[in-house]
Amino acid sequence: MWGANQLRRASTRHFTALSVEPTDNEPQGKNVTLHERIRKGLESRILSGELKPGDRIPFEHELMEQFSCSRMTVNKAVTELVNRGLVTRRRRAGSFVAEPPSDSTMLDIPDIQADLQQRGKAYSYRLLKRHVRAPLKTRQVELDLARGGEILEVVSLHSSDGKPYAHECRLISLEAVPNSRTADFSVSPPGSWLLDHVPWSQAEHRISAIPADAEMTALLDVPDGSPCLLLERRTWHDQSPVTYVRQTFPGDRHSFVGAFSHTT
Amino acid sequence: MWGANQLRRASTRHFTALSVEPTDNEPQGKNVTLHERIRKGLESRILSGELKPGDRIPFEHELMEQFSCSRMTVNKAVTELVNRGLVTRRRRAGSFVAEPPSDSTMLDIPDIQADLQQRGKAYSYRLLKRHVRAPLKTRQVELDLARGGEILEVVSLHSSDGKPYAHECRLISLEAVPNSRTADFSVSPPGSWLLDHVPWSQAEHRISAIPADAEMTALLDVPDGSPCLLLERRTWHDQSPVTYVRQTFPGDRHSFVGAFSHTT
DNA sequence: GGCGGAGTTATGTATAGACATTATTCCATG
DNA sequence: CATGGAATAATGTCTATACATAACTCCGCC
Known part of the structure; x- marks a missing residue:
């Protein structure tokens, strides 16, 4: 009835870990x-x-x-x-x-695959661009990821029943995940590869609405300037930045759905 | 740095309660x-x-x-x-x-108030419309809420530093919350009133991107057709529908931010 | 060989008791 | 009256023990 994606496993119990943390080598007094x-x-x-x-x-x-x-x-x-x-x-x-929960659609694209298949849609994936480059000095996010080194940029398109479903631009820290340099992203999306190689990560999400620019208009097959959902996500593992991803969904076709409760 | 709203206390531990549930009068066998x-x-x-x-x-x-x-x-x-x-x-x-957590910005508008004030912005609220009516028979959501009776509709506008921040259209079940009929929503928004009167609720959210229609163009002071974030939320208390709310944010000015973790 | 049962091992649940900690009450003393 | 301190009552933590349960191992018997 409400359909669409699921926003699951969205918990913030530990979200403070992103800012402060107690270094862990058993300090904190005695109590x-x-x-x-x-x-x-x-x-x-x-x-x-x-x-x-x-x-x-x-x-x-x-x-x-x-x-x-x-x-x-x-x-x-x-x-x-x-x-x-x-x-x-x-x-x-x-x-x-435990195996990290894989039902976190909001946390990563590959679950779109499962979600679509559950609803009888065909999922397909296409790699658009993939290259290693230096971070842009004007973008703090890229500098954080690079940590002095280079970053891997992977641009791809996810489709449902042959129709464009989401555009994804992903940056991966080669410092944090060195073996992503040789990973094959031509068949399966980088999100699922990362989930397998870097479990137990924290993420910060940002959802906003933007108009489709010329590139999105062409790739997602939507009218120029039409509303799109933009999902940005920065991911950390053990306090160090792992990846930044920017996913664009046609606004008229998709929405994020999730169930929440006060009771935890 | 990332600013904007917080998406907090977003947990789905109990989201199955929205569909199935075990009626609670201690059934389930013996183990x-x-x-x-x-x-x-x-x-x-x-x-x-x-x-x-x-x-x-x-x-x-x-x-x-x-x-x-x-x-x-x-x-x-x-x-x-x-x-x-x-x-x-x-x-x-x-x-x-315990007091229900009040830091759930995503769960309700009134925390926008706290959020804005924290960032030195002035929050203001204006009631646009308020009336009791029968549910539209063509809208399943309204029929669910009414449960044979009537519903209360409250339309309002939230502003930040005098500029429109969000438009809100809320329906409240008079069956589930009879004393909302006499509550005063001219000064404070219905969201905070409901939080005080119906704690411990579950909610289902839907976030999407839509173009501004004529009404939103006028109320939110945005160009016609520009992208807006639409947040719809249905709320239950103890398995019965309490309220449905539809909040529209100018897409270029706002976004939802939240931190998540695999680790719970 | 294979089948079944006895033993083994690690978790699952619950008990009764001990002592610590915190906050309140209340009383006695200055 | 105020104030310090003892008694008290609740939670906070931990122990040692017991028995239950699930699943695996191994051994012997047909």
Whole structure:
């Protein structure tokens, strides 16, 4: 009935991490509880990428020994990580780093693919441009990404049933993701590649409405000046910028839909 | 630097509640754990409005007795409610239903007020129209809201530093919120009134880009046909529709910004 | 070989008790 | 009357233990 994209997994529990953060090497005075220290220790190992999705985290009895505490305490820490979606547990087998949620349409384009297919549409993708270049000195976003090095620019077009669905211009930090230099983006979009290679990232989104310029008019097949939805997203991994993407959707054909609740 | 509105507290942990739900009168077989039953019991009393923000929930020793279980078990249940933001605790005093978060700009207009003031802008509000009417039979949204009765329509304009900021057309279910019939919306917007009177609601959002029509051109002071951001929101309380709102922002002046994270 | 059951292991839930912390009440003393 | 301090009552954390449950391993019997 309301249809269109889903805006899911949009949570801001940790959004402060984008500005300030406590450097993690167990500082903060003394009044940190034990289960919190255990949780934060595991959490930072997961978020930093040391423990990757699918990896087993230490058994509860190992953590008991390591922190010389009771099982209830480590259980509380791990249970909290399960609640936050970072960990899944399997009886007899152990506890494992969870796969990052893939239903975050708002977070990345490739889910448009799943979304479209769910609604019986054909998804297709076309690479328009791909090159490595220096950041523009006038664009702070590009300088942040480059961090002294170069950036990879990937421009592409996503289509639904053969009709243009979204235009995407993406910048990737070669500093943060060096092996993106040799990745193949001619078949699948960079978004899905990044999701596989850089899980557990934070993102900042900006949605606005803009008129179609000459380029969009041609690529998206819309009248000149017609309203388009512009979605900009900057993504970080472990405090360092990873990618910036600018996606343009024809405004009359698409919208972002999401369900929210006060209750978390 | 990125400025603009904040898209906060946007979480979808419970978004399935909008479609299916388990009616709550403790069904589901037998394999429901005790702390879950305790938590759900309190949760439904809070979400239904029986326990309002500021109310004290039973002491842990009372819950112990009521469910004849140990304190650790009720503690686990209440701790989970704290994690979800439904409850706050004060030593010696007890545990209380939390105030609903007010930083949810995306969820309601009145926070634009706070947002603007924070950035040194003057916020003003003007009521354009207000009347009670029957739902249009051709609009499913209005029929859902009315539930056999009438609906209240409130049209208003929000301004920043004297310049139009957003146009708002709101429908309120007189069935779900009967005392809105006599509420005064000439000074403060209906959004903030509703937040005070119907806390703990769920909402479904839709963001799209549309061209300004003649009415918006005049009210928002933008060129004819220029892109506008349209935010539609339907809100439920305890499974029943409360309000539908349609907010139009000049696209060149505003955007929605939010920070997200995979990690919850 | 394969099938089934016993044992093993790690998580899942719950208990009873201990001590700490915080904030309130209330009383005694100056 | 004010003020300091003890008693009190709630949550905050942690322990040691128990039993349940799921899933895997291994071994023996047909």
